[in-house]
Amino acid sequence: MSTNIRTRLLGQDVSFPLDESRLAYWLVVMRLIVGWWFLHAGLDKFLAWPFDASWFVGGAAAQTTLGPVLVLFSDGILLSFTNVMVPVGQVLIGLGLIVGALTRLAAFFGAFLMVFFYFVNGETGGWSHGVITGDLLGLLIFAMIATLGAGRVLGVDAYLARTDFVKEHPRLRHFIG
Incomplete structure (x- = not known):
């Protein structure tokens, strides 16, 4: 099935066809990858336990744009929290x-982590690989997955959206894809 998309982009009328079946397969592939x-x-962080994020939230990272936030997590209980939540978060x-x-x-929190990875890895490395990095591309892919509702294509979210509980609490639809 094909849909014709019509919108305004930068003050110009834009129209293009979109093959919905190809988009659906693309979303599933991107979501799985x-x-x-x-x-x-x-899982790699769990297998090499204990995971220590102090290299990421302290030292040179303190001098980055996100440094004032990161130094809060550079020692004590907040470092211990970070050491557990990064691998748990990545697995979830x-x-x-x-x-x-x-x-x-999931895509929101993935993008959230990618913002930190992008700025810390880029700024501590002096942007030696340029500003377009794998971290930025990961951030964009998470944004695509969230925006296009990738969980409704061959995912549990398609089932969840049909449940009475979600129908009775429509705000929950913001969390499912």
């Missing part, structure tokens, strides 16, 4: 994307 990427990253984001459950919520 990014889900595996984050699940794998989180990965699982959420792979099964398509709470996809928008």
Whole structure:
């Protein structure tokens, strides 16, 4: 099935056809790839336990744009919290994307993490690889997954959207994809 998209972009009328079946397959592929990427990253941290994020939230990272936020997590209980929540978060984001459950919520938190990775990795490395990096592309992919509702395509979110509970609480639809 094909849909004709009509909109205004920068003051110009824009129209283009969109093949919905190709978009659906693309969303599933992207959701699975990014889900595996984050699940794998989180599981790797658990396998090499204990994970220590002090290299990321302290030292040179304190001099970055996000430094004032990061130094709050550089020692004590907040560092311990970070050491647990980064791998747990990555595993939950990965699982959420792979099964398509709470996809928008998972993509939001994935994008949230990617903002930190993008600025800290870029600024501490002096943007040696340029400003367009894998971290920025990951951020954009998470935004695409959240925006296009990727969890409704072969995911648990399609089932959740039809439940009476979600129908009775329409604000929950913001969390599912």
